[in-house]
Amino acid sequence: xxxxxxxxxxxxxxxxxxxxxxxxxxxxxxxxxxxxxxxxxxxxxxxxxxxxxxxxxxxxxxxxxxxxxxxxxxxxxxxxxxxxxxxxxxxxxxxxxxxxxxxxxxxxxxxxxxxxxxxxxxxxxxxxxxxxxxxxxxxxxxxxxxxxxxxxxxxxxxxxxxxxxxxxxxxxxxxxxxxxxxxxxxxxxxxxxxxxxxxxxxxxxxxxxxxxxxxxxxxxxxxxxxxxxxxxxxxxxxxxxxxxxxxxxxxxxxxxxxxxxxxxxxxxxxxxxxxxxxxxxxxxxxxxxxxxxxxxxxxxxxxxxxxxxxxxxxxxxxxxxxxxxxxxxxxxxxxxxxxxxxxxxxxxxxxxxxxxxxxxxxxxxxxxxxxxxxxxxxxxxxxxxxxxxxxxxxxxxxxxxxxxxxxxxxxxxxxxxxxxxxxxxxxxxxxxxxxxxxxxxxxxxxxxxxxxxxxxxxxxxxxxxxxxxxxxxxxxxxxxxxxxxxxxxxxxxxxxxxxxxxxxxxxxxxxxxxxxxxxxxxxxxxxxxxxxxxxxxxxxxxxxxxxxxxxxxxxxxxxxxxxxxxxxxxxxxxxxxxxxxxxxxxx
Amino acid sequence: xxxxxxxxxxxxxxxxxxxxxxxxxxxxxxxxxxxxxxxxxxxxxxxxxxxxxxxxxxxxxxxxxxxxxxxxxxxxxxxxxxxxxxxxxxxxxxxxxxxxxxxxxxx
Numbered sequence: 001x002x003x004x005x006x007x008x009x010x011x012x013x014x015x016x017x018x019x020x021x022x023x024x025x026x027x028x029x030x031x032x033x034x035x036x037x038x039x040x041x042x043x044x045x046x047x048x049x050x051x052x053x054x055x056x057x058x059x060x061x062x063x064x065x066x067x068x069x070x071x072x073x074x075x076x077x078x079x080x081x082x083x084x085x086x087x088x089x090x091x092x093x094x095x096x097x098x099x100x101x102x103x104x105x106x107x108x109x110x111x112x113x114x115x116x117x118x119x120x121x122x123x124x125x126x127x128x129x130x131x132x133x134x135x136x137x138x139x140x141x142x143x144x145x146x147x148x149x150x151x152x153x154x155x156x157x158x159x160x161x162x163x164x165x166x167x168x169x170x171x172x173x174x175x176x177x178x179x180x181x182x183x184x185x186x187x188x189x190x191x192x193x194x195x196x197x198x199x200x201x202x203x204x205x206x207x208x209x210x211x212x213x214x215x216x217x218x219x220x221x222x223x224x225x226x227x228x229x230x231x232x233x234x235x236x237x238x239x240x241x242x243x244x245x246x247x248x249x250x251x252x253x254x255x256x257x258x259x260x261x262x263x264x265x266x267x268x269x270x271x272x273x274x275x276x277x278x279x280x281x282x283x284x285x286x287x288x289x290x291x292x293x294x295x296x297x298x299x300x301x302x303x304x305x306x307x308x309x310x311x312x313x314x315x316x317x318x319x320x321x322x323x324x325x326x327x328x329x330x331x332x333x334x335x336x337x338x339x340x341x342x343x344x345x346x347x348x349x350x351x352x353x354x355x356x357x358x359x360x361x362x363x364x365x366x367x368x369x370x371x372x373x374x375x376x377x378x379x380x381x382x383x384x385x386x387x388x389x390x391x392x393x394x395x396x397x398x399x400x401x402x403x404x405x406x407x408x409x410x411x412x413x414x415x416x417x418x419x420x421x422x423x424x425x426x427x428x429x430x431x432x433x434x435x436x437x438x439x440x441x442x443x444x445x446x447x448x449x450x451x452x453x454x455x456x457x458x459x460x461x462x463x464x465x466x467x468x469x470x471x472x473x474x475x476x477x478x479x480x481x482x483x484x485x486x487x488x489x490x491x492x493x494x495x496x497x498x499x500x501x502x503x504x505x506x507x508x509x510x511x512x513x514x515x516x517x518x519x520x521x522x523x524x525x526x527x528x529x530x531x532x533x534x535x536x537x538x539x540x541x542x543x544x545x546x547x548x549x550x551x552x553x554x555x556x557x558x559x560x561x562x563x564x565x566x567x568x569x570x571x572x573x574x575x576x577x578x579x580x581x582x583x584x585x586x587x
Numbered sequence: 588x589x590x591x592x593x594x595x596x597x598x599x600x601x602x603x604x605x606x607x608x609x610x611x612x613x614x615x616x617x618x619x620x621x622x623x624x625x626x627x628x629x630x631x632x633x634x635x636x637x638x639x640x641x642x643x644x645x646x647x648x649x650x651x652x653x654x655x656x657x658x659x660x661x662x663x664x665x666x667x668x669x670x671x672x673x674x675x676x677x678x679x680x681x682x683x684x685x686x687x688x689x690x691x692x693x694x
Binding site: 321324325330 | 671674677678681682684685686687688689690
């Protein structure tokens, strides 16, 4: 069954607004045990959201202290040893407890079943188990921090970490080992769900691009995470039993650790960013009222990134003593991964072309993502180039590069997702003004924080050093000032989103006039999502003709709603307007 | 009356391995682990690496075949498992591209 599109685009009948549910997933059961023992994918998503937010605050505080210390060339507030432990805490908490689980665990859990028309994930109990495993692993890491921290950097390079460090390496490494299993469980669950539980009509060619991204991410999680698990086990074996694996003094090879570690940890970068790319495909179509440009290219580029991402790891090791020939090979392979990433960026930009763009908070975060991720990606090519990397390796240039990708890319995509789906998750609308203000402040603060770091790195300031020459101070002060703006921008959503729970307007079922199946349920949804199994009749982004995936008309998008409003159905470029957009129905 | 069991049908008791069989496989895997540890102390010389990797491979095959139910898996499951071997192959090739050429002097 497929939707029939005549020569002229048309607007389907708009379904009536569903009555708010008396019983939804939030109030179906009450009490703390109803949360701790839930197998509802949406509630587990909320459990992850609360946990991740807490760890994001902890990791952010550590970053703030690092930046404050760097205000002075000799270290403003910490000893050198304390500084080592602080930046390690920032890295470990942000990577293992926030960035890696973030979108898959929160929005993947919550929205993958809803977007494919399913009642739940394939293994609901495994889903709950994944949260508990994550919390147990996080407990070990908190133990390592409270007991004095780790001073090795988040990469835990031996032989320092395995033989000589006097800090709490074991609980930290063991915690990372345990949280890895949580990642595997989530990946397995999502992969099986996408394969087995799509509703009728939801073919692979009609899957929302967020689902394609989550599927590609699951592939990396399943294949890569076991490798780092066994690597950390070997590290602990060497540390606890003195068996020579990585320490050359007892017969080991430290470069072997780096091969094993980065074989997971570089693809882990794509575990972090690919789900964010999926979010961007959802928001950029919704807020430009257009079908995605190049659906298949964007979908397959997610898979391409997942596959090629496994072939590039040794660019982290160009100055670690790997062979010259191998370095050339990995330099070339690293360049290759830019191709699918660039395909996405070009297709998103083409999607914006002649779009009816509106600037709600999710779209502001999305546009900020586009700019910052592109800068992060292009500077990645500098580092992929063998000769340039030898100059820039282990400098602040690298720090700035990966923060442009991880914070400018991933965290902003996370915030875009949070603002886009918040009305569906909570049933409440947040402050339009303050959310736009937050997005703007974060964007400005981000630039102030990390652009000076490119300059610092280019001029040779190494990363992880607490001291620096006096001529670098102006850039460090600029960067710390930017970090304070950035921190303020991050605090704002904590306030207005929390306030929205109590004072926000009630959200309609489809407040953004979006096309996906998740918007065809009341806000907040019922425990089993859909009254009856939905039947999908068309692709995921038919904004130009104004129909959702069930073939029904879309409500008016937010905005003035007048004929001058380009996003309106009856606006100049709306589906019923005189200059309606050309489209090609996907699927 | 006996009817043919199809792959898509729900599992029956016939499809489930007995606890005794699974425990036996577990003991064999444990025994091979002990053998591997003991062999490490015997000084096999150049044979140590192939022999011990061979034992480890047998252990992995036993776990995959019995504990991961590969022997009852359909073709897609078998293909997925074999593709993971290909993935390991890629890892080995690229690591060896470093290890085997590390000591050559660049032209």
